[in-house]
Amino acid sequence: MTSSSEKRSRRQTLWALGGDVSGAFGDLGTLLPYVIAATTLGVLAPRPVFIGFAVGYLLVALLYRAPIAVQPMKALGAMMLVGGLTAGETALVGTTLGLILLALAATPYLGRAARALPQSVTVGLQAGLGLMLVALALKMMATGWWLALPAMAALGLSWLWPRGPWALLVVVAALWLAPGDTLPAAMNATPVGDGISPTSVAGGVLAQLPLTLLNAVVVAAAVSHSLFPGAAARVSERRLAASSGLLNLVLTPLGAMPMCHGAGGMAAHYRFGARSLIAPLTMAAACALAALQGDAIVAWLVAIPTPVVGALLAFAGIELTLSKRLFDARPDCRPVIGATAVATLIGGALVGLVAGLASERLRRHLVHRRATGVPPRRG
Template identity: 60%
Template sequence: MNRVPGGPVAGWRQRLAGAGGGVLGDVSGAFGDLGTFLPYVIVAIGAGLLSPAPVFAGFAVGYLLVAIVYRLPVAVQPMKAVGAVILAGGLSGGEVAWAGAMLGAILLALAASPLLLRAARVIPQSVVTGLQAGLGLVLLAVAARLMGGDWLLAVPALALLSLTWVWPRGPFALALVVVAIAFGPSLGAPLDMSLVGAAPNGHAASPWNAFVSGVLPQLPLTLLNAVVVAAAVARTLYGPGARRVSERRLAATSGALNLVLAPFGAMPMCHGAGGIAGHHRFGARSLAAPLLLALLCALAALSGDTVPALLARIPASLVGALLAYAAVDLLASRRLVDARPDCRPVIAVAALATWGLGALAGLAAGLAAEAVRVRIRRGGAGSATLTQENGK
């Protein structure tokens, strides 16, 4: 067994130094996923849907686990599908806990099974993409309600955030949040919970609603984007250094985090492929980045009323701009752009059904449309074969 010269202390120093990123790169890269992290967390906490202490404590534990298990900047993100349903008013606080715990149990069971990769492919990619796009539309509707009170403030914010398409490394989301907190009260009206459409926390939590509205739309996205694609992205970016980042291990750590922490108020979390790419793009290369994020989230969890007070300063229109940014991230996925022409009607059917009728309807409509697509394709292939045989 090879040992790092100088003993274990020198070994940890070498790992912290990273492979080319250095300390400054890891500090910069630690904030590379804020565009995904901030909108969901700010709205959920600012609107009173979730309590800040357990939410930030959950992410602190998540990033600490990442540093210990993977020793790389593997992202810990809010689950996008569950987050979209929360912000659209589809889940109460108790139902969020149920959804997170159920997703955690399912992911742990799949991680212990050799059928994990097969399960990730049960739902066709066209239907998964349609569900994701539909949830993006749901989120965009919430964002429009929030921005509607002050478009004069929202439009410049959207213009600032759109610069990420020109300079992906720019910390535009962080800059917007800092400005909003510093000057919020003088810029516009604060976040109004009624604009979000949040589900009341007073009614009894329904495990069935948690499963239908939270688990069903999230599970295929997690298996595809936060397990299969995330492992592939990590291997591409970090090469042999990503030997610990396997599909089964990603499912296991996501499952454990949600099963243990969601019942205590943490936001459902996963390891998104886009977040891994974001951390890397901004310079993160070692476990220093997740350790820094774990520390910052722990401090936020221990801050008492400080974080809610700061978030309350952000005008509703700027929260809407951040949420629109997250919605576009869901809508403009690579899988949508790269989809085959015959898959796009399936994506559209699933997306529109999800937007208008909910995730369960979107899943059912998407599967039905995919069955029709496959039948038409096979019929066309059979006709082509018959024509060739008749022409001989």
């Protein structure tokens, strides 16, 4: 006869497994908008894109053994969607970024630079990036509040039972309620625009590199250490740069979308229950199915209503903004965090970094004056 403790342990194991499976799909709010748009516009073909994410999540599971996100590079995704990059240019930009990231990972300077960045600035960047996700999510949810609000209510259960399968249930319900639209013709199209402009390539690299180094390396390492302390020894700035660089160097020439390890994606995976390597393995299997089973799987993803994707994205943004380090910050650091977050929301990660460093320098100057008994000058 099975004892009560064994039954309880079995239920806890099943509940944890359900959380990992649910959390695996928690980052769809970030992944789907870029992937669906790029493939339906014919810039990239769906199969190599999904194969790329499958390989990326498999690498994450093997290398980090934790729910480290694999996301589209947002600046490049935006440039693709507005016609700023062709398929050939996207591949060349991804390859170039891969080489740069691998070169940086091979030196000790990346880790030193990350450790030199004040924690108040890092927390502010994280909060600002979270607010950017929330702002985008609100726009997406505004296209259909009648779908967004029930999705938000269901996802809100994650605050009570963090490892419940809420994200998975919302996605399944959205697919069940979605109209049976046919697959857009562009999904079957050959990628268009193979011309390469050196100006466009250089612009893509310069637009994406600072964001990747800040959000997908420095902030991502800090977020992973906070959310997944058991994997802290395996996750570092240099390793994140190396794995991102390897993925882009090998896969973008084959038609994959440029990828990185976004901090917001880690927050989304964690919010909806992901805690172990089961989550990235689940996502790798789902992406492989989407690639190998053809247009049917891709059509299901396209059928997920935009307001539901926005609700998933909103929770990722909230999780990223309201970090533990935000509440643990000293009172004199909070103005720096706020200034960095607002500047990031308005001008992006690079503007936020500059504003944060300037604010932190001013804070230290004022603290030093108080400590030495010299009052700060009044303006």
